[in-house]
Amino acid sequence: MKITGLMVNYYCLCQRKLWLCFHKINMENESELVNIGKVIDESTYEDEKHNFFIEDLANIDYLKNNTVYEIKKSDKMLESAIMQVKYYLYLLKERGLKNIKGKINVPLSKKSIDVFLDDEGIQEIEKCLAEIEKILNYKLPPQTLESKICKSCAYYELCFI
């Protein structure tokens, strides 16, 4: 099964979202949040923007000086972004690129976080990939999270109606 960076991110965020998204039950991109994301995407790092694809598994914002950069619109949910970047490093390592590190930038709050992949991280990723496969094979979507992130999630209505 092909597991993308976004799927790893969703796995950490909400397993239900992961399932829904994998089954192509997507939501209309109407929410404000999505729009902010777009604007950042289009206006930041204009000159350095250089999407870098690892097959169809990952779309890295840009790769420079042995560093994978990931740009996020807010510093909420950084945990899942860190896992996502670790997964990118994992994918690159599998393809023979060593000594790569990661950096998550949050332009809106001028934050920058370094991410490394050590042995523990590799184990963590492998466990996560196995879990993702398991979840995607469920017949029914996992239960709702009932967390405060639901309030700003595009799936809120679908989940709670």
Add this chain to the structure above:
Amino acid sequence: MQNSYYLFSNGELKRKDNTLRLSTEDGTISDIPIEKVYDIYVFGELNINTALLNLLSKYKIAVHFFNYYEHYIGTYYPKESNLSGALLVNQIQHYEILNKRLKLAKLFVSGSADNILRNLKYYNTRGKELDNSIQEISELMTQLSYMDSISSVMGIEGNIRKNYYEQWQIIINKDIEFEKRVKRPPDNMINSLISLFNSLLYNKIITEIYKTQLTPTISYLHEPFVKRFSLALDISEVFKPLIVDRFIFSLFNKNMIDESDFEKQTNSLKLKESSFKRILKLFDDRLKTTITHRTLNRIVSYRYLIRLELYKLIKHLIGEKEYDPFKIWW
């Protein structure tokens, strides 16, 4: 906030960068930014081209076309960009397995009947004598559970609607000949309004279905393929009492419409253009009416209630939660 656009003029609609440009025969030009458009209803004679269709597809905007008689002709339904294979399989299964199909068909009818009863009870407490009808319709509803074919469920649905329409002369404070529903051609004011607004509701629902992963051609109560988007017909049963019927009652009872708004065609009645525009605006406002949703605890519009209904259907189809049709709760 995105809006529905209703275009009456004759002329040309084309793409101008990221806006829609409407140039009418009398020389006026208006630009509509594409992000503002939710869906489009075309009543005039418009020239359009592929560049325009490209833009509409990119922004996934459905366009509904009507002819001079305000009859629906068809929809430009941009290609589906986010189909869900898993959902499609489930949608088909619920059609093919009779018990599953019957279950949904009955739910649509009982949802519709609940809302019809809500309307009747509302007027009953306002001094209209509707006790008999309320009782008869309730009885018809209890028969629903014994029905073992789609056509018998349809039959019950037809009887409920027939009984309900017979009460309209009591509900509407006007002396209008209206005993039964005549579709083609609608022969009096009430019939012609029912045809028009049922059809607009149907189009609103098509727009909403398009925004989900549901396939509009697979339906349960109505036979698929009777109309191209027969799922919209199923859903419309549940919403007609709230969105169309109550609207027509208030048009008459608040004296917002009378004979002078209509013009006689050979053997039917048609709204005059100026009246049509005015009433369409009222209808559009009605769809924007908001209420606080009981379970979601969010403010939602009538239009959005339709979308929520589709989400409930999705959850039913994937086997997560049984569909519980929308009930007017106020």
